[in-house]
Amino acid sequence: MTRDEALFEFLLRLGDNTLILGHRVSEWCGHAPVLEEDIALANTALDLIGQTQMWLGLAAEVEGKGRDADKLAFLRDAWDFRNLLLVEMPNGDFGQTLMRQFLFDAWHSVLLGRLMTSSDERVAAIAAKASKEVTYHLERSADTVVGLGDGTEESHARMQAALDYLWPYVGEMFRSDPVDAEMVAAGIAPDPASLREEFDGIVSRVLTEATLEIPASSFGHKGGKDGSFHTEHLGHLLSTMQWLQRAYPGCEW
Amino acid sequence: MYAQMIKTARSGVKTREEMTEQEREFQDKIDNDIKIEPRDWMPDDYRATLIRQIGQHAHSEVVGQLPEGNWITRAPTLERKAILLAKVQDEAGHGLYLYSAAETLGESRDELIRLLHEGRMKYSSIFNYPTLNWADIGAVGWLVDGAAIVNQVALQRTSYGPYSRAMIRICKEESFHARQGYHAIMKMAFGTPEQKRQAQDAVNRLWFPAIMMFGPNDSASTHSEQSMAWKIKVKSNDELRQQFVDQTVPQIEYLGLDLPDPGIKWNEERGHYDFSDPDWSEFFDVIKGNGPCNVDRMTARRKAWDDGQWVRDGLLEHARKKAARKVAAE
Numbered sequence: 001m002t003r004d005e006a007l008f009e010f011l012l013r014l015g016d017n018t019l020i021l022g023h024r025v026s027e028w029c030g031h032a033p034v035l036e037e038d039i040a041l042a043n044t045a046l047d048l049i050g051q052t053q054m055w056l057g058l059a060a061e062v063e064g065k066g067r068d069a070d071k072l073a074f075l076r077d078a079w080d081f082r083n084l085l086l087v088e089m090p091n092g093d094f095g096q097t098l099m100r101q102f103l104f105d106a107w108h109s110v111l112l113g114r115l116m117t118s119s120d121e122r123v124a125a126i127a128a129k130a131s132k133e134v135t136y137h138l139e140r141s142a143d144t145v146v147g148l149g150d151g152t153e154e155s156h157a158r159m160q161a162a163l164d165y166l167w168p169y170v171g172e173m174f175r176s177d178p179v180d181a182e183m184v185a186a187g188i189a190p191d192p193a194s195l196r197e198e199f200d201g202i203v204s205r206v207l208t209e210a211t212l213e214i215p216a217s218s219f220g221h222k223g224g225k226d227g228s229f230h231t232e233h234l235g236h237l238l239s240t241m242q243w244l245q246r247a248y249p250g251c252e253w
Numbered sequence: 254m255y256a257q258m259i260k261t262a263r264s265g266v267k268t269r270e271e272m273t274e275q276e277r278e279f280q281d282k283i284d285n286d287i288k289i290e291p292r293d294w295m296p297d298d299y300r301a302t303l304i305r306q307i308g309q310h311a312h313s314e315v316v317g318q319l320p321e322g323n324w325i326t327r328a329p330t331l332e333r334k335a336i337l338l339a340k341v342q343d344e345a346g347h348g349l350y351l352y353s354a355a356e357t358l359g360e361s362r363d364e365l366i367r368l369l370h371e372g373r374m375k376y377s378s379i380f381n382y383p384t385l386n387w388a389d390i391g392a393v394g395w396l397v398d399g400a401a402i403v404n405q406v407a408l409q410r411t412s413y414g415p416y417s418r419a420m421i422r423i424c425k426e427e428s429f430h431a432r433q434g435y436h437a438i439m440k441m442a443f444g445t446p447e448q449k450r451q452a453q454d455a456v457n458r459l460w461f462p463a464i465m466m467f468g469p470n471d472s473a474s475t476h477s478e479q480s481m482a483w484k485i486k487v488k489s490n491d492e493l494r495q496q497f498v499d500q501t502v503p504q505i506e507y508l509g510l511d512l513p514d515p516g517i518k519w520n521e522e523r524g525h526y527d528f529s530d531p532d533w534s535e536f537f538d539v540i541k542g543n544g545p546c547n548v549d550r551m552t553a554r555r556k557a558w559d560d561g562q563w564v565r566d567g568l569l570e571h572a573r574k575k576a577a578r579k580v581a582a583e
Contacts, residue, residue: 019331022334026322026325026326026338029318029321029322029341030315030316030319030341030554030557031322031553031560032557034564035315035345035348035349035352036349037561037564038345039345039346039349042338042342042345046338046339046342049334049335049338050335053332053335069331070330070331070332073331074329093560094560094561094564095564144568146571148564148568148571150571151566151567151568151569151570151571152566152567152570154566154567155563155566155567155568156567158563241326241327243327244327244328244329245329248447248448251444251448252440253333253440253441
C-alpha cells in the first residue's frame with residue numbers, strides 16, 4: 001500500500017461517514033417532533049453533505065483516476081464504502097437519531113481537532129472548516145441528549161434504550177489498521193486509539209448529566225471502516241441514494 | 254404565498270358612515286399606507302382574517318417540506334442534494350417566521366397546528382400533488398416557488414407590519430429557490446431524451462396546479478373585497494395569475510418544452526398571454542380533501558406530531574427541572 005493509496009482509503013472513511021450520516025439525517029425531512037428540529041436536522045445534514053463534497057473531492061483527486069466526488073458517492077457498491085457501522089444504523093425514533101448523532105459528533109469533533117494540524121495542508125484546511133460546524137453539532141446533540149435523558153420517565157427510558165442499542169458500534173471508532181498506521185507515520189492523522197480519552201471525557205460528562213448509564217459490555221461490532229462487514233442497512237440506503245445515477249447512467253444533473 | 258380562499262371574517266365592506274370612529278382611524282392608516290403593528294387597535298375581523306391567512310401560509314411551508322423531502326434521499330448529485338436540503342431548511346424557517354407573525358396577533362403556534370391537524374385549517378392546494386420524478390423538484394422550485402413569489406412580492410405591501418416584513422425576507426429566499434429550480438429543470442430539458450421526457454412530464458402535471466395556486470377567478474372569489482380594502486390582499490387572483498403566466502411561458506419556450514396548455518397564445522391586443530382556465534372542479538376537490546396526496550400529507554404531519562410528543566414533553570420537563578434546581582441553588 002503506497003502512501004497515496006492509504007490516504008485515499010483514509011479520505012473515503014471521512015467522506016463516507018459524513019455522506020451516510022448526512023443521508024440518514026436527511027430522511028427526517030418534514031417528520032421531526034417540532035419545527036425547530038426540522039430546521040436543525042436539515043442544517044446538520046446539509047453541513048455533512050458539504051463536508052462529503054470536500055472529503056470525497058480530495059479522495060478523488062488523490063486517487064487520480066478521473067473519478068470525482070459524485071462518482072465515488074453514487075457509483076460504488078456497499079463493500080467499497082468505508083464508513084463506520086454506527087452511521088449506517090437506522091434512524092429509529094428521534095432519540096436514537098440524536099444519540100447516534102451525539103456519539104458520532106463527540107468522536108468527530110475530537111478527530112477534526114487533531115486533523116487541523118495534519119501534515120497534509122489539504123486535510124488540515126478541510127478539517128478546520130468542518131470543525132466549526134461540528135463543534136456546533138456536538139453542542140446541539142449533547143444538549144438534546146441531556147434534555148431527553150433527564151426529561152420524563154419515558155424520554156429517559158427511550159434514550160437509555162438508544163444508548164444500549166448503539167453503544168456496541170462505538171468501539172470501531174478507535175480501532176487501528178494498516179491504513180491508520182500509514183497515516184500516523186506520515187503525520188497526516190492521529191492514531192485512532194489516541195482519541196479515546198478525550199471522547200470518553202465528553203461522553204461521560206454528557207451522559208452523567210443526562211442521567212444515562214454507559215452499558216457495561218465493551219463488546220464492539222466492526223467491519224465498516226474497512227468495508228469487510230457492513231450491516232444489512234447500508235445496501236438499502238444505497239439503493240435509494242444511488243437510484244437515479246444507476247437508472248440513467250452518464251447524465252448531467 | 255400559499256394562502257388561498259381565505260374567508261374574510263365579515264360579509265361586505267363597511268362604508269365610512271357605517272364605521273365607528275376607531276374603525277375610521279384604522280381605515281385611514283391603511284389608506285395612507287401606514288403599517289398596522291401588533292399593539293395597534295384593529296378590528297376583530299381584520300385580526301381573524303390575518304390569522305387565517307398567515308396560519309395557512311405557515312402550514313403550507315411546513316407541509317411543503319414533504320413533496321420535496323420525497324426526493325432528498327434520491328437527489329442525483331451531492332450538489333443537488335445540498336441545494337434541496339438548503340431549500341427545505343429555508344421553507345421550515347419561513348414556517349417559523351410566519352407562525353411568529355401569527356403569534357403577534359395572539360394566536361399560538363400550537364393552536365394553529367391543532368387546527369390544521371383537526372382539518373379545520375388548510376394549506377396550499379399545490380402540496381396535495383405528488384412529486385413523481387426528479388424533474389418535479391426543478392419544476393416545484395421554478396413554478397411553485399415562482400407562483401409564490403408573484404403573490405408574495407405583492408404581499409410585501411400588505412398592511413400588517415410583521416406579515417409584510419416576513420414577506421420581504423421570505424421573497425429573497427424564494428427568488429433564489431426559483432432560480433435554482435429553473436437551473437435544475439434546464440439540465441433535464443437540455444439533457445438526454447429520457448431526462449427531457451421527465452421535464453416535460455413535470456411541466457404537464459404541475460402547470461395547472463401551479464396556476465390554481467392563485468385561487469379561483471375574481472368573478473368567483475367571494476372573500477376578496479374586504480381583504481383588498483384592508484390591504485391584507487393587494488392584487489386580485491386573476492391579476493396575479495396573469496402575471497405568472499406572462500413571465501413563465503417564455504421560460505417554458507426557452508427550455509424547448511411543449512406548452513402544457515394548447516390554449517396558451519400571445520394576445521397582441523391585451524399585451525398578455527391567453528390561457529385556458531384550469532379545471533376548477535379539480536381545485537375544489539383538492540380543497541375538500543380529495544387531491545392525490547391530501548390524506549397522506551396530513552397523516553404524515555399528524556404522525557410526526559404524535560410521534561414527537563414524548564420529545565416535546567421530555568424537553569419541557571427537563572427545562573422545568575433545570576429551573577427548579579436553579580431556584581433551589583439560589
